[in-house]
Structure formats: C-alpha cells, structure tokens
Amino acid sequence: MTSYVVTSAPPNPNGDLHLGHLSGPFLGADILSRHLRQRGHDVRYVGYSDEHSCYVPRRAAEIGSTAYPTAKLFGDRMENTLSLGAMHHDWFTRPLTDTTHTEFVQRFFLELWNAGALKVEELPVFRCEPCDRYLYEAEVRGECQFCADPSDGVYCEACGLAQDPAGLANPKCTSCWQEPGLTTLRRIVFPLDDYRDRLQAYYAEAQSKAEWRPRLISYLEGLFERALPDTPISREADYGIPVPLEGWEGHILDTWFSGIFGYAAATARLSEANGDKAEWERLWTNPDTKIVNFIGFDCSFSHAVLWPALLLAQGTLTLPSQVVINEFYRLEGDKFSTSRGHAIWGGEFLRRVNADALRFHLALTGPEREQNNFSMKEFADTVSTVLAGGIERWTDTVLDLLAQDFQSVVPEAALSVTFLDEDRAELPARIAAALGAETFSPQKAAAELAVIVDRAVDDLRQLSLVRAAGPREEYAARLVAHLELLASVAVTSAPLMPGWSAHLAGQLGVPVDMTTQMPKWAALDARLVPAGTQLPDAAPLFFHELS
Ligand SMILES: [Zn+2]
Ligand SMILES: [Zn+2]
Structure with missing residues (x-):
C-alpha cells in the first residue's frame, strides 16, 4: 500500500466551473483517487478555492459586490457543481474562513525567509495613477511579451510563461482601461535559478518513474534553455495574506507563492477531521508519499517549477511524483469563455444530464495531450x-x-x-x-x-x-x-x-x-458471478438518451 496526496489546481471563485474546468484537473484527480482507493491504496484528495487571488476583487467590482461575498457565492457554486459531478475533494479549503491556510502560508514563508532563501529587490511595476493602484496580474491586460497573445500581467494562458515584472506589452488597467505608468517597488523575490541543477535532477528522477505528458516536458526544456527568472512573491496590495514581517505592512504574499502550502494546509485539515492532527506532516515529509498534482497547462510554471524549487529550499516536504497537465477543452469549436458567455456551466448542466x-x-x-472539443x-x-x-x-x-x-x-x-x-x-x-x-x-x-x-x-x-x-x-x-x-x-x-x-x-x-x-x-x-447466484429483479433504467 502506498500513500498518495492527490491535488487539483485551486479554482478562482469568480464564476461557476464550466465543462472545460471539469474535463481537466477535477475529473482527472477524482478518477485517479477512486482507482487508487479501489486498489487498496491510502489516498487523500485535497484542494482549495483560490479565495485570496486578485481575480476575486476584480470580479467583485464587476458585479458591484465586495471580495468576501463574491468568494463565498462562487465558492459555494463550484462546490455544488463538484458534488453534482461526484468529483468533490476529501477536503476543500475555503481560505477566507480557514485560519490553518493562512497559518501554513505565513509559517512556511517565515521558514524560507529566516533560512535566507528569499531576497528583496527593487522591481519595475505598472501603476495606474487615476485608479491609485499598482497593477500586477488581474489588474492589467495586454500582450504576452513572449508569444504576443492577449494576457494578464503574470502567467500567459497560451504559452504558460511568466511575464517579467512590468514585462507585459501594451498594458491597460482593467479598471479604467487607461495605459498605466511605470515605477519601481520593493518586492520579496525567490531566486529560482539557484535551484536549476537540483530541479533538473528532480525532473530526471521523477520522469524515470512516471510518464509526464509531452507538452509539459517540452515546456520545461524550453524554460531551461535560459536563466530561470527571479520570481517576485510579494505585492503591495490591500487584498491577500499579509507578509508577516515588520516593515512590510501593506504587502501581501502572492497566491502563486502560497499554493503549495495551501495543499499542505488542506491535507492538515483533513488529518484533523480524521482525528489525527499530526498525520499530515508524516505524509508530507515521507519521501515515499506520492504527491500527484492535476493542473491545466497554464499552471505549469507554478506547479512544475516554482513550487518544487520552494520545496527544495524548504528542505523537509516531499516534491510531487507527478504533475499531470491537460490542454484546453473547446466548446463547439471555440474556446470556453466566461466573459463572452460561451460556456456550459457545470451546475446547470449536471441538473439536466446524468453525471x-x-x-x-x-x-x-x-484534452489530455492536445486540445479537444465538446459538442x-x-x-x-x-x-x-x-x-x-x-x-x-x-x-x-x-x-x-x-x-x-x-x-x-x-x-x-x-x-x-x-x-x-x-x-x-x-x-x-x-x-x-x-x-x-x-x-x-x-x-x-x-x-x-x-x-x-x-x-x-x-x-x-x-x-x-x-x-x-x-x-x-x-x-x-x-x-x-x-x-x-x-x-x-x-x-x-x-x-x-x-x-x-x-x-x-x-x-x-x-x-x-x-x-x-x-x-x-x-x-x-476470482469468478465474479458464480453459478447458483440468484440475481435480483430488473432495475429501472439508469441512462437516458439525450434529445
Ligand atoms: Zn504567451
Ligand atoms: Zn486604472
């Protein structure tokens, strides 16, 4: 028997989940968890809602609300959809009302800070004067500096690469749609390139034991052709988990930093619910525990590069044995789009069809290895x-x-x-x-x-x-x-x-x-239906034709 921790990428509570979301990480993680459990393995399937994400206040502004009720509304909707699809986690944290999540993120941040694994840099940043705010990710829209596709300020959905600080081309503030100015800002940074050799050794080892999907492998190969970027992990912003350091009031920890510790925190909450509070640590510090992350391709940088490097720096927690990516799932030939309303919402659909x-x-x-289409x-x-x-x-x-x-x-x-x-x-x-x-x-x-x-x-x-x-x-x-x-x-x-x-x-x-x-x-x-077995009377129909 092997112990597994299975995770699915934290969804943004800015809408219900659509079939594109369900087809990837959520269904995959659920199917794997069920199969491993059926084989007699010990499995924890955990995740959390990305409630501290900067997309939450942006969505709140769009619907004339504030962050907490927005995260609550859509978080409830997403959980309902996952239940209807029989793919709910064993533990799904709602971080705004769960102190363990914040405690874990701040605790591991301090561990890394005190160990000297982080540094401080003055970095360029977009600033919108009319809106009186810095623009990092959801706050800015432009073109990816690498592939020129439309992108927000950090990760490009199309090529999966992280923009340099203020690297996005033709930026516009997503509140007033004016072009922002440029200034600099003190930020806490993780020097990713220091972990280059150890990351490559980790990939070689992990990929010798499990088949990683080809697009992730080629993504990593491309990324390692040049120096890995220093990665900012703090922002001056009023929404998020505070940087727990004196002199850093008004700064928060980036959710792209927090995520891996969010998975550990969710495991801890599950252990607590199962009556053995210390169990999560035994699981996460045991090198034989298999941690399997399910993500969309656009989360490759965090899950396959930044987080393993953070774990290498941290030193005691186990790295994922596998990161399973999927491609985009399209709807009737076109990309799923929340903003254009081109989507089939999981909650509505699962009330009409058999899960x-x-x-x-x-x-x-x-869409396991290439984009695929739902019709x-x-x-x-x-x-x-x-x-x-x-x-x-x-x-x-x-x-x-x-x-x-x-x-x-x-x-x-x-x-x-x-x-x-x-x-x-x-x-x-x-x-x-x-x-x-x-x-x-x-x-x-x-x-x-x-x-x-x-x-x-x-x-x-x-x-x-x-x-x-x-x-x-x-x-x-x-x-x-x-x-x-x-x-x-x-x-x-x-x-x-x-x-x-x-x-x-x-x-x-x-x-x-x-x-x-x-x-x-x-x-x-053995024989499943032995001779002499008396079978029950016919049952009502389970599946129904769709009109
Ligand atoms: Zn790109
Ligand atoms: Zn603005």
Missing part, C-alpha cells in the same frame, strides 16, 4: 451508442434472458466463449494500465471500455441465435460469459462512472466495499 454519462464522455474526449451532438452520440444503447442495453438483454430462461439463477458453464472470456481476462490489466498514476489516461480507459461494450453488444444477436437453435449447454455458457464480462465492467468502470458501477454491481450481486463505495479491484482475481 456518469458526462464523466464518461469527458474522459473519452478530454452536444457528440455527447448525445456517446450516450446513445456506448451508454444507454450500449452498456445498458447489453445489461438489460442479458439479465432479461437470465430471468426468462434460468429464473435469474446463474447456470453452470462448461464451455468457454473465446473472445468474451479473453476480454474478461484482459480488461483488468488494460484499465489498470490506463488508470495507474504512472501512465494515467482516462481517455484510454474509456476507449477500452467502449470497445468491449461494442463487441459484446454485437454478440447479442449471436446469443439469441444460439438460444433459438443451439445446444442448451452452449447457450448457457455464452450467457454466463456475458454476465462475467459485465461484472468485470462493473468493477473496472467504477472510477469513471461510480454511480453506474454501483448500480450494475447491485444487479449482478457483486459486493460493493462500504468504505470506498466501489467493488474491490481484488474481486477481479
């Missing part, structure tokens, strides 16, 4: 061919025949049915390879399941031919082979479709583990 159907489709089409038509097709008209039609037909011909008692099977038995034998290893942390690809797992379902549904015609004209022994064997394959689908599909898996397991008499709410993976080692 497992959406999870399966997002897994199947998720309603393709979603309806997935439901129609793989789910309602696939896996459920298969289940109903098989259980119906068993009821009609064997009074729902599983018969003895003396013969084997080659391809069904082979699929049954190979499915566990194939899904385990796709859902293990080292080569994680829910897309591969969903595609494997779709192929199995397709082949099985195809065989239903053969099954009815044998039933009508073949020897009874052959018919019984074929029916049993279908039942056994269905049961293995009930077990292996649990991380992707937890609701369906439990439903199907119930229909087939496969035990569901009370702790994980999933059938145990180890059950696959």
Whole structure:
C-alpha cells in the first residue's frame, strides 16, 4: 500500500466551473483517487478555492459586490457543481474562513525567509495613477511579451510563461482601461535559478518513474534553455495574506507563492477531521508519499517549477511524483469563455444530464495531450451508442434472458466463449494500465471500455441465435460469459462512472466495499458471478438518451 496526496489546481471563485474546468484537473484527480482507493491504496484528495487571488476583487467590482461575498457565492457554486459531478475533494479549503491556510502560508514563508532563501529587490511595476493602484496580474491586460497573445500581467494562458515584472506589452488597467505608468517597488523575490541543477535532477528522477505528458516536458526544456527568472512573491496590495514581517505592512504574499502550502494546509485539515492532527506532516515529509498534482497547462510554471524549487529550499516536504497537465477543452469549436458567455456551466448542466454519462464522455474526449472539443451532438452520440444503447442495453438483454430462461439463477458453464472470456481476462490489466498514476489516461480507459461494450453488444444477436437453435449447454455458457464480462465492467468502470458501477454491481450481486463505495479491484482475481447466484429483479433504467 502506498500513500498518495492527490491535488487539483485551486479554482478562482469568480464564476461557476464550466465543462472545460471539469474535463481537466477535477475529473482527472477524482478518477485517479477512486482507482487508487479501489486498489487498496491510502489516498487523500485535497484542494482549495483560490479565495485570496486578485481575480476575486476584480470580479467583485464587476458585479458591484465586495471580495468576501463574491468568494463565498462562487465558492459555494463550484462546490455544488463538484458534488453534482461526484468529483468533490476529501477536503476543500475555503481560505477566507480557514485560519490553518493562512497559518501554513505565513509559517512556511517565515521558514524560507529566516533560512535566507528569499531576497528583496527593487522591481519595475505598472501603476495606474487615476485608479491609485499598482497593477500586477488581474489588474492589467495586454500582450504576452513572449508569444504576443492577449494576457494578464503574470502567467500567459497560451504559452504558460511568466511575464517579467512590468514585462507585459501594451498594458491597460482593467479598471479604467487607461495605459498605466511605470515605477519601481520593493518586492520579496525567490531566486529560482539557484535551484536549476537540483530541479533538473528532480525532473530526471521523477520522469524515470512516471510518464509526464509531452507538452509539459517540452515546456520545461524550453524554460531551461535560459536563466530561470527571479520570481517576485510579494505585492503591495490591500487584498491577500499579509507578509508577516515588520516593515512590510501593506504587502501581501502572492497566491502563486502560497499554493503549495495551501495543499499542505488542506491535507492538515483533513488529518484533523480524521482525528489525527499530526498525520499530515508524516505524509508530507515521507519521501515515499506520492504527491500527484492535476493542473491545466497554464499552471505549469507554478506547479512544475516554482513550487518544487520552494520545496527544495524548504528542505523537509516531499516534491510531487507527478504533475499531470491537460490542454484546453473547446466548446463547439471555440474556446470556453466566461466573459463572452460561451460556456456550459457545470451546475446547470449536471441538473439536466446524468453525471456518469458526462464523466464518461469527458474522459473519452478530454484534452489530455492536445486540445479537444465538446459538442452536444457528440455527447448525445456517446450516450446513445456506448451508454444507454450500449452498456445498458447489453445489461438489460442479458439479465432479461437470465430471468426468462434460468429464473435469474446463474447456470453452470462448461464451455468457454473465446473472445468474451479473453476480454474478461484482459480488461483488468488494460484499465489498470490506463488508470495507474504512472501512465494515467482516462481517455484510454474509456476507449477500452467502449470497445468491449461494442463487441459484446454485437454478440447479442449471436446469443439469441444460439438460444433459438443451439445446444442448451452452449447457450448457457455464452450467457454466463456475458454476465462475467459485465461484472468485470462493473468493477473496472467504477472510477469513471461510480454511480453506474454501483448500480450494475447491485444487479449482478457483486459486493460493493462500504468504505470506498466501489467493488474491490481484488474481486477481479476470482469468478465474479458464480453459478447458483440468484440475481435480483430488473432495475429501472439508469441512462437516458439525450434529445
Ligand atoms: Zn504567451
Ligand atoms: Zn486604472
């Protein structure tokens, strides 16, 4: 058994989560956590709402509110969406009302400061005189100094690179849309390039044990072609976690600095809730603990570069074993956009559609290695061919025949049915390879399941031919082979479709583990639906075709 801490990137509470958000870090982290748990590992899935982010006051100003109610409103909405999608964390911190988060961030900042790992520099900064404020990130919009795409003041969504302080081209204040002036400001800085060699050794080691996705690898290669930038970690601003030093009143710690300690704080809150307050530290200081971060590509710099370097400087906490990135998910061919209203909101959508159907489709089409697209038509097709008209039609037909011909008692099977038995034998290893942390690809797992379902549904015609004209022994064997394959689908599909898996397991008499709410993976080692098992009556339909 291995201990895992799984995290998903902290969402900004400036709106509900849309399908683009759900398709990436949240679904990925949830699927991995479920699969590892099913295999008997010890898993903590944690995260937090990025409530101290400068995007919160910006959003508050847009809706005529203030920061706290804005963070509360959208934080509640996001959590509701995650619950509807069955992908909520084990612990999700709301930092504005959680003192542990602030304590951790300030404590680790002081540790680094006292160890001499940070320095102070006078750096250029944009300043809007009419608005009387400095512009760092959400406060300024312009063009990325590296790729010229539209960007805010720190990380470019398109190329993932950090702008130099006041490096953004053609800057405009996002409040008055005037061009800001330029001045300088005293800021606390982390000298990232000092950790260059140790970071590269860390990547080599981590990537020898797990497959990091290609775009992150090439991003890191590009970044290391030149000196790594000194990274400012403080700002003079009135919203955020204060710098806990005398003489720094009115300065806050950048959320891009805080994040890694936010994950540790969330783990600590979970440990506390589980009745063992000190446990988080044992987990985070044990080099054998596997920490897996799920992020969108645009968070690569913080998760794969800055935070590992901060942990190297800190010296006792364990670095991530893996950073799993995803690309952008598009909607009907165009980028999801909150501001243009081109989005499908998770909360609204999940009230209309089956959560497992959406999870399966997002897994199947998720932007793992390249941008991918969501379309309603393709979603309806997935439901129609793989789910309602696939896996459920298969289940109903098989259980119906068993009821009609064997009074729902599983018969003895003396013969084997080659391809069904082979699929049954190979499915566990194939899904385990796709859902293990080292080569994680829910897309591969969903595609494997779709192929199995397709082949099985195809065989239903053969099954009815044998039933009508073949020897009874052959018919019984074929029916049993279908039942056994269905049961293995009930077990292996649990991380992707937890609701369906439990439903199907119930229909087939496969035990569901009370702790994980999933059938145990180890059950696959033996016959799942033994001869003589009396199966329950037919259940109501689970999936529904989308109009
Ligand atoms: Zn860029
Ligand atoms: Zn302004």
